Amino acid sequence: MxxxxxxxxxxxxxxxxxxxxxxxxxxxxxxxxxxxxxxxxxxxxxxxxxxxxxxxxxxxxxxxxxxxxxxxxxxxxxGVEAIPGVEELFGALEEKGIALALTTGFSPQTRDALLEALGWSNRITFALSPSDAGRGRPHPDMILKASELLGISEMSSVAVAGDTASDMQAGVNAKAGWIVGVLTGTDDEPRLREAGASHIVDSIASIESVIAR
Structure with missing residues (x-):
């Protein structure tokens, strides 16, 4: 997150x-x-x-x-702010019937406080912390659990996005179809690529251009 x-x-x-x-x-x-x-x-x-x-x-x-x-x-x-364009992205994915889940390394308490502060509590179907799934990143547990909750059986149809190497490694370990590194956070493009990113975008707000291909 x-x-x-x-x-x-x-x-x-x-x-x-x-x-x-x-x-x-x-x-x-x-x-x-x-x-x-x-x-x-x-x-x-x-x-x-x-x-x-x-x-x-x-x-x-x-x-x-x-x-x-x-x-x-x-x-x-x-205060806390959403990455510009994220809420518009949520709406666009919703309109297209693309399921969305958020994962985080934070505890459920902190995760829920963030969702509440952003007004996302009723907008996000599933938001998972490591304790909800078993292990945290770079293990694939949260991605696999989110996919299960969303009724997705083919991991090749799942896109994983994140700003850290551990996000990319988790996507690789989950065998996700798209592993998208974003440049709004911790790691730069070379590190994200090295960790397994199949695509790089400047912001999560641009991910539609990747998964639409």
């Missing part, structure tokens, strides 16, 4: 830095920069899985709670 359908504006990294402060990993801490670099490297993946890798299983939930709280505070303070 963040970076693909929602403007990120650095909020994920900002919230993570705030969470590090709460965990006592402040500016002068030797692990701080390496931790921030890792969160950027793994952008798009399940936050709880990322925190487990960073801090171990026992501290992961504490770190995740601190991050989620900080992220919600950032949203309340700075």
């Amino acid at each position: 963040a970076g693909t359908t929602i403007e990120d504006n650095g909020l994920v990294v900002q919230a993570f830095a705030m969470a590090l402060d709460q965990l006592g990993i402040e500016n002068n801490h030797p692990k701080r920069q390496a931790s921030i670099d890792f969160i950027i490297e793994t952008m798009g993946q399940s936050k709880i899985e990322v925190f487990t890798e960073l801090f171990g299983a026992e501290e992961a939930h504490v770190a995740n709670d601190a991050f989620e709280t900080s992220y919600l505070e950032c949203i309340e303070r700075q």
